[in-house]
Amino acid sequence: MLFDVFENRIIVRGKIIASKPLHIGASDNGIDPVQVDLPVLKDRDRRPLIPGSSLKGVLRSRLEAILRNPALKGSWSSCNVINDDESCIEKYIDDIKERNKDNYRAIAEEIYQKSCDVCKLFGNKQMSSRLQIKDMMYIGERLEYERRDGVGIDRDSGTAYPRAKYNFEIVPAGALFDFYMVAENLEEKQRKLLNLMLKLLRDGEISVGGYASRGLGQIKLIDEKIDEIDKNNIASYYGLG
Numbered sequence: 001m002l003f004d005v006f007e008n009r010i011i012v013r014g015k016i017i018a019s020k021p022l023h024i025g026a027s028d029n030g031i032d033p034v035q036v037d038l039p040v041l042k043d044r045d046r047r048p049l050i051p052g053s054s055l056k057g058v059l060r061s062r063l064e065a066i067l068r069n070p071a072l073k074g075s076w077s078s079c080n081v082i083n084d085d086e087s088c089i090e091k092y093i094d095d096i097k098e099r100n101k102d103n104y105r106a107i108a109e110e111i112y113q114k115s116c117d118v119c120k121l122f123g124n125k126q127m128s129s130r131l132q133i134k135d136m137m138y139i140g141e142r143l144e145y146e147r148r149d150g151v152g153i154d155r156d157s158g159t160a161y162p163r164a165k166y167n168f169e170i171v172p173a174g175a176l177f178d179f180y181m182v183a184e185n186l187e188e189k190q191r192k193l194l195n196l197m198l199k200l201l202r203d204g205e206i207s208v209g210g211y212a213s214r215g216l217g218q219i220k221l222i223d224e225k226i227d228e229i230d231k232n233n234i235a236s237y238y239g240l241g
């Protein structure tokens with residue numbers, strides 16, 4: 001079973017390049033919607049970053065959409081956690097807990113087995129994710145941000161701004177970010193999903209942030225290096241052999 005015990009770890013390192021300008025907005029909290037410039041999210045040194053959680057969310061919804069294709073029905077399963085309130089496991093959870101009483105290991109195993117292929121990788125309310133993506137930090141010292149004219153309504157969010165015109169800040173195309181992703185104890189199917197995500201990222205089929213309808217947000221994974229650690233090479237990988 002894939003619990004408690006170390007089976008394997010896959011580490012993907014690389015760079016993310018903004019192949020189109022990016023606008024990943026700073027948190028809605030404390031942002032005045034009538035202010036002229038909508039800023040991008042920045043670290044303390046005013047460098048832009050892409051939150052790992054944002055990319056994870058985009059990748060998850062993309063995988064869910066692909067796996068819900070009728071052609072894949074029967075061989076793959078996916079809930080629709082981005083759009084639905086509940087993940088696939090919630091309808092079973094009371095029954096699982098009732099039947100297994102205080103046997104927490106049995107509960108955890110059954111939750112895993114009954115979860116869909118996407119939840120088995122990304123987790124759900126009942127179990128943690130096996131995939132981590134670090135926040136992608138800007139590579140470089142300073143960045144000159146650019147501005148774009150907005151229109152009255154952001155079609156992506158549907159938000160109507162009181163001003164007919166406003167500006168939003170963008171990170172120019174070509175900006176580079178550090179990429180670091182770790183996946184642990186993946187089964188064969190989840191390994192395939194990981195490979196699919198990397199392919200989508202390599203091929204520039206993933207967009208992050210706002211204004212996608214205006215062609216913003218496309219990113220690409222480049223300079224990728226994959227390390228795999230398992231029982232056979234863990235000693236040599238960590239220099240403990």
Ligand SMILES: [Zn+2]
Pocket residue numbers: 078079080087088089115116117118119120124
């Ligand atoms: Zn699910």
